[in-house]
Amino acid sequence: MPTFTIDGKKIDAKDGTTVLQAALANGIFIPHYCWHPLLSISGNCRICLVEIEGRPKLEVSCNLAVAEGMVVRTNSDVVVAARKDVMEFLLINHPLDCPICDQAGECLLQDYHFKYSKRGSRFKEEKVHKAKVVDIGPNVKMDQERCILCSRCVRFCAEIAKDSELTIAQRGDSCYVTTAPGKRLENPYSLNTVDVCPVGALTSKDFRFKKRVWFLKQVPSVCPHCSNGCPIWIEYEDGVIYRWRPRSEDVIREKYIAPSQMGITNFLCDEGRLSYKEWQLASRIFEPLVSSEEGFKNIGAIEALRLVKNAIANSAETVGVISAQSSCEEADAFIKFFKSVYRTKREPKAASEDDIIIKRDKNPNANYLKSLNIENLPADVTGDVLVIVDTLPEDDMMKVVNFKWKLVVQLTHDRSLIVPGADIVLPLATFTEKEGTLVNHAGVRQSFSKVFEPKGGTRNLVEWVELLKK
Amino acid sequence: MDQILTHNFKVMNAARLNAYLGRDGYRSIQKIFGMQPEAVINEVKASGLRGRGGAGFPTGTKWGFVPKNLPLQPVLCINADESEPGTFKDRAIMERDPHLLIEGIIIAAYAIGAHEAFIYIRGEYFRPYLILQAAVAEAYETGFLGNNILNRGFKLDVTIHRGGGAYICGEETGLITSIEGFRGYPRLKPPFPAVKGLYGRPTVVNNVETLAALPYIINEGAAKYASVGTEKSKGSKLMSVAGHVNKPGVYEIPLGMPLITFLNEYAGGVWKNRKLKAVIPGGSSVPVMTAVEARDTLLDYESTAQHGTMLGSGGMIVMDETADMVMALKVLSDFYHHESCGQCTPCREGTGWINKILKRIIDGQGQKDDLEMLLKIADNMVGRTICVLADALAMPVKSFITKFRKEFEDRIKG
Numbered sequence: 001m002p003t004f005t006i007d008g009k010k011i012d013a014k015d016g017t018t019v020l021q022a023a024l025a026n027g028i029f030i031p032h033y034c035w036h037p038l039l040s041i042s043g044n045c046r047i048c049l050v051e052i053e054g055r056p057k058l059e060v061s062c063n064l065a066v067a068e069g070m071v072v073r074t075n076s077d078v079v080v081a082a083r084k085d086v087m088e089f090l091l092i093n094h095p096l097d098c099p100i101c102d103q104a105g106e107c108l109l110q111d112y113h114f115k116y117s118k119r120g121s122r123f124k125e126e127k128v129h130k131a132k133v134v135d136i137g138p139n140v141k142m143d144q145e146r147c148i149l150c151s152r153c154v155r156f157c158a159e160i161a162k163d164s165e166l167t168i169a170q171r172g173d174s175c176y177v178t179t180a181p182g183k184r185l186e187n188p189y190s191l192n193t194v195d196v197c198p199v200g201a202l203t204s205k206d207f208r209f210k211k212r213v214w215f216l217k218q219v220p221s222v223c224p225h226c227s228n229g230c231p232i233w234i235e236y237e238d239g240v241i242y243r244w245r246p247r248s249e250d251v252i253r254e255k256y257i258a259p260s261q262m263g264i265t266n267f268l269c270d271e272g273r274l275s276y277k278e279w280q281l282a283s284r285i286f287e288p289l290v291s292s293e294e295g296f297k298n299i300g301a302i303e304a305l306r307l308v309k310n311a312i313a314n315s316a317e318t319v320g321v322i323s324a325q326s327s328c329e330e331a332d333a334f335i336k337f338f339k340s341v342y343r344t345k346r347e348p349k350a351a352s353e354d355d356i357i358i359k360r361d362k363n364p365n366a367n368y369l370k371s372l373n374i375e376n377l378p379a380d381v382t383g384d385v386l387v388i389v390d391t392l393p394e395d396d397m398m399k400v401v402n403f404k405w406k407l408v409v410q411l412t413h414d415r416s417l418i419v420p421g422a423d424i425v426l427p428l429a430t431f432t433e434k435e436g437t438l439v440n441h442a443g444v445r446q447s448f449s450k451v452f453e454p455k456g457g458t459r460n461l462v463e464w465v466e467l468l469k470k
Numbered sequence: 471m472d473q474i475l476t477h478n479f480k481v482m483n484a485a486r487l488n489a490y491l492g493r494d495g496y497r498s499i500q501k502i503f504g505m506q507p508e509a510v511i512n513e514v515k516a517s518g519l520r521g522r523g524g525a526g527f528p529t530g531t532k533w534g535f536v537p538k539n540l541p542l543q544p545v546l547c548i549n550a551d552e553s554e555p556g557t558f559k560d561r562a563i564m565e566r567d568p569h570l571l572i573e574g575i576i577i578a579a580y581a582i583g584a585h586e587a588f589i590y591i592r593g594e595y596f597r598p599y600l601i602l603q604a605a606v607a608e609a610y611e612t613g614f615l616g617n618n619i620l621n622r623g624f625k626l627d628v629t630i631h632r633g634g635g636a637y638i639c640g641e642e643t644g645l646i647t648s649i650e651g652f653r654g655y656p657r658l659k660p661p662f663p664a665v666k667g668l669y670g671r672p673t674v675v676n677n678v679e680t681l682a683a684l685p686y687i688i689n690e691g692a693a694k695y696a697s698v699g700t701e702k703s704k705g706s707k708l709m710s711v712a713g714h715v716n717k718p719g720v721y722e723i724p725l726g727m728p729l730i731t732f733l734n735e736y737a738g739g740v741w742k743n744r745k746l747k748a749v750i751p752g753g754s755s756v757p758v759m760t761a762v763e764a765r766d767t768l769l770d771y772e773s774t775a776q777h778g779t780m781l782g783s784g785g786m787i788v789m790d791e792t793a794d795m796v797m798a799l800k801v802l803s804d805f806y807h808h809e810s811c812g813q814c815t816p817c818r819e820g821t822g823w824i825n826k827i828l829k830r831i832i833d834g835q836g837q838k839d840d841l842e843m844l845l846k847i848a849d850n851m852v853g854r855t856i857c858v859l860a861d862a863l864a865m866p867v868k869s870f871i872t873k874f875r876k877e878f879e880d881r882i883k884g
Contacts, residue, residue, distance in 0.1 A: 043658035044813045057853045063658050085850035089819035125826035173822035175812035
């Protein structure tokens with residue numbers, strides 16, 4: 001374990017770590033663009049140059065292994081000057097279009113300029129012009145003029161998404177990032193290139209021009225789109241979710257590093273990231289519904305509860321079906337209340353899957369339900385009252401639709417999820433309107449937080465169960 | 471001095487194996503097979519041979535960096551990319567005496583334990599490529615290359631790889647990346663090629679001229695080679711001289727020869743009876759010298775360094791009194807701007823910036839503070855990039871402007 005000195009501070013570093021890693025882990029921030037904790041070392045941006053005692057040249061700290069007795073300075077005059085120079089070089093051909101750039105507010109060019117340079121431009125020449133608003137894939141647009149050619153996106157595609165869709169073409173200051181011949185940026189992880197991009201070169205088609213980032217508030221959560229349970233930040237403002245972004249445990253632990261400076265150390269699949277839309281569709285249910293000849297009609301909560309409670313009280317057998325979309329707390333409350341409970345889960349027909357992070361099981365909590373000792377919904381299920389949480393996949397639907405139930409109650413959040421034959425629908429709070437715990441495919445328990453209060457007459461499952469008990 | 475590198479240059483058909491064998495060719499191969507590889511390395515160390523590609527690093531020492539007993543076999547790469555403006559000495563060897571290079575390759579491969587060698591030849595060198603390819607084929611046919619060289623159990627395959635026309639692929643790690651089929655980006659060091667180079671294997675990259683000196687060192691002994699040249703710059707050097715001289719061409723000189731002697735006696739002096747104005751002694755990337763500085767400079771690594779420049783590749787560019795130094799620098803900046811790989815920020819942006827300012831000055835739009843700006847940009851580029859291409863433009867910028875400042879000022883004033 002080598003001990004080295006950085007800015008006068010003695011640090012014990014692990015063997016094989018770089019000066020940059022050791023510095024970050026010990027609260028000393030060295031600026032970096034091309035270095036990213038998930039990616040291979042490229043060493044091209046040159047902003048992380050540091051001074052090492054006894055060596056004639058500044059060296060990039062991202063590729064500098066710590067050595068016993070090494071003395072590193074990250075803030076000496078030469079280092080400070082070199083950083084300013086690199087910032088100047090990076091900005092001479094940059095369009096400086098921050099007022100219309102989506103990255104503004106979370107841009108490392110802006111951040112580092114104010115932190116390390118603050119120098120006005122001395123560049124009097126015509127800038128190099130490159131392509132703008134390039135449609136490189138279904139989810140991402142590119143502005144080649146804003147790009148600083150750090151190659152993070154190129155390395156992300158090659159190393160993490162395992163699909164070398166991006167490359168750098170041309171040479172010198174004519175270089176630009178582009179898709180490889182005949183390819184588009186359409187791997188299932190393409191939106192991570194927007195996250196790893198330290199500047200406004202790659203932007204998300206979904207998020208572009210929707211919100212200035214400084215208005216966004218962040219709440220830590222877990223992506224419920226599949227059983228992998230990726231940690232996320234839910235970013236929202238004024239009751240509306242604008243985007244999900246990967247959240248790294250490291251970032252939380254090491255609070256001194258703001259997420260925008262650290263970049264991400266984890267990533268999301270595009271499908272999961274864009275699944276936030278499911279929780280704010282126009283078909284969202286806000287009040288209890290009762291089926292009638294003219295379709296579903298709003299019904300007061302008191303009346304709805306009265307109908308359901310009566311039916312359950314007069315029912316010889318009430319069957320509950322709990323979905324693996326529910327949290328642990330919801331499942332616990334539901335099972336305690338109903339005697340006969342089965343489990344179900346969402347099973348989309350063309351479920352994506354890979355050996356990176358996308359899991360075939362599109363439910364966040366199937367592992368927990370499995371551990372509760374309750375059976376899958378049997379084919380010959382019968383009873384008087386059926387209470388369904390969330391929704392039923394086609395197979396399970398076939399098991400219940402042909403039986404004459406006295407009453408079918410469904411607790412769900414969106415009209416598109418109502419099963420045929422449902423008599424009463426109680427509006428459920430969405431994933432973002434409750435807090436709770438989920439157990440992912442590997443058995444890791446993670447909690448997620450409430451972003452908003454439940455809207456309209458919606459409640460979470462625990463509260464509905466409490467009301468039914470009364 | 472013996473002609474170490476050029477003894478076959480004037481021989482008819484020396485590029486063909488028969489003629490080469492008739493000139494005692496491949497004699498050193500029998501000799502090295504009787505030696506331990508370590509002994510070959512020591513012989514080369516003792517000869518004082520330094521890399522002739524430009525950096526002048528001791529060849530034997532470089533070979534010694536290859537770790538012993540690695541699970542991965544070492545590889546030898548031969549840098550025949552020769553793309554530094556003003557340099558055309560390797561071309562002469564490949565065209566006129568290709569078997570000398572192959573003989574040197576066998577020696578080097580044997581010394582480092584490589585069984586594969588890749589010659590990375592500049593794409594524009596089509597004729598040298600054909601000649602070299604024919605020579606390699608001859609060497610295979612007669613058992614100087616292949617699975618069992620001269621039935622002595624040593625295997626060596628030589629592959630010629632043509633470049634696509636990028637200057638940066640002459641940088642040793644850019645060359646390695648290019649052979650692997652990637653964009654010719656120089657690599658971050660460490661790891662150094664000697665440890666992890668071509669296809670992740672320990673790799674030595676040697677220049678053509680360096681390898682061409684090996685047969686002589688083995689045949690005649692390190693001491694005889696070392697008796698040529700100076701105390702620290704031993705042996706002979708090929709100089710390629712171009713520009714305003716009467717006899718441009720490739721000449722072999724003992725290291726340490728006075729620059730002026732070389733200019734007058736070999737290159738035939740400055741043409742048209744004009745006066746010497748400036749010399750770039752070792753390829754366009756080294757600092758330019760004024761006629762006064764050139765007067766007492768010796769052509770060796772130390773003396774050129776003392777005079778603030780470098781021997782480099784030995785590609786000498788001579789400029790007479792009529793040369794337009796502003797235009798000359800602008801042309802150089804065109805080249806380095808065009809050839810920057812674009813990887814590192816200071817080089818990618820700095821070469822373009824410098825080029826634009828120089829173009830503006832040439833166009834009569836120069837401004838008072840342009841020269842200071844150029845010097846600052848050059849300073850901000852030097853030593854801050856993965857390879858030395860940034861320095862290769864920064865050094866000419868600094869030396870041209872400081873040494874010929876009045877010309878630049880006059881141009882700006884208009």
